[in-house]
Amino acid sequence: MTITIDQAIIHEITQNNEGKLSCRLRPQPLLNGQAVEVMLEELHQTYTSKAGKGFGHFGVPEGSDAEANDAFSNALDEYRSGDLGFVEFSGKAGKLLQDELAKYDFSQGGFLLMACYTSLASEFLFVALLNAKSSMTVLDDMELTQNNHLDLNNLQLAARIDLTELQAEPDSKKYISFIRGRAGRKVADFFLDFMGCVEGVNTKVQNKNLMNAVEDFVAGNELTKEERQEVREKVFDFCKERSDEGLDIDLKSLAxxxxxxxxxxxxxxxxxxxxxxxxEFPADKATLRQLKKFSGTGGGVSLSFDGNHLGERVIYDPVSNTILIKGVPANLKDQLDRRLKGE
Structure with missing residues (x-):
């Protein structure tokens, strides 16, 4: 186990035939048995490995109701101070999510999971809205039966609050991380709104700026082509390792x-x-990968190659807007030869 579970609970938000939502609250925390441990360990690993997460903090967006936006953070403060039990805190959160979901036509509810756990000396509050998925099971008498189970692989609506960072640096803009929706930030707006979370750090911009700084840095030092590429790869490997461990990029340590x-x-x-x-800022591996690879897609053409091939196996001529590839990959060459032979 890479996490130590404190408490966890699940509430269910359901929708009746008239479309009205209700929240069925569990009266006590989940027993920290093996099933809970396995589930939260899987969710922790899945969430940590999710690329392109957004980062934010408790706040009030322009034009929003400050009191409504503070409800979740106020309840969290009461729980952290001991004035509110975990079950009561999670129950308030369930009602807040129900009220937020009621504003939209697309919602059918789901299972609200809340869990406090510790990982790498940091305490986290994990909040997720999970869906149930139908599956078929073979019974002992070889009959088929249909049942529902939580869809842990399709984690789309989830956020994690770094309680340790929140306590140590209340003015931080990145103690809440969240999964961006497939169509961008707006897909998960209602989920963040119920917590009163606003985006604070643009991870892609920070990583793009880091990449630009590295390129300018190697260009300004008297380095060979191989030495420049070695620096780029060191930066990527350092940032990837930090990301895999769930840690931010530390600029001083990177330097x-x-x-x-x-x-x-x-x-x-x-x-x-x-x-x-x-x-310090979170790593975005997709952006930083450009330090090692060139890739692009457009007009029906996709191209990708390692950066150390530029100027050797791959020759780019910006004047004629052409790329010459020396040593075509064997599988591609085979396809091209077959096509030419057929024509």
Whole structure:
């Protein structure tokens, strides 16, 4: 187990034939048996590995009702101070989610899971709206029966509050992380609104700025092509490792990792430019992967290659807007040869 569970509970939000929502509250926490441990461990791993998460904090968006937006955070404060039990706190959250869902026509309810657990010395509150999925099971007498189970693989509406960071740095803009919807931030608006969460850190922008700073840094030092690529790969490997461990990119630690004798300080370089980098921010591997690979799609053509091939196996001519590839991949060459032979 990579997590230590404190408490967990599930409430159900249902919709009747008239479309009215109601919240069926569980009167006590889930027993921390093996089923709960396995479920939360799986959800923790799935959530941590989700790419492209957004980050935010408790706040009031423009034009919103401040009192309504504070309801979840106020209840959380009461729970953290001991004035409210976990069951009562989660019950308030269930009612808040029910009220928020009632504003929309698309909702059919689901199971609200709330869990407090510790991982890597940080305490988290995990909040997710899970759906049930139908499946077929073979009984002992070889008869088929249909049952429902929680769809843990399709985790779309979930957020995690870093309670340790919230307590240590209440002014932080990133102690809440959330899964972005498939169509972008707006898909999960109602889920974040019920918690009173507003987006605070644009992870993609921070990672794009870091990538630009690295490119300018290697260009400004007298490095060979191989040395420049080595720095890029060190940056990517460092950030990937931090991301896999659920940690933020620490700019000072990254600078120590890539700055060698005879080179300028990357930390000083990044802070003297117009990169607007925070000292710590979450990693976005999809953005940083551009340090190692070039890729693009458009007009029916997709192309991807390792960065160290540029100028050698892959020759780019910006004037003629063409790319020459030396040494066509064997499987692609076979397809091309077959097509030419057929024509």
């Amino acid at each position: 120590d990792e890539i700055t060698e004798d005879g080179m300028d300080s990357f930390y000083d370089f990044a802070n003297t430019g117009d990169y607007e980098l925070d000292d």
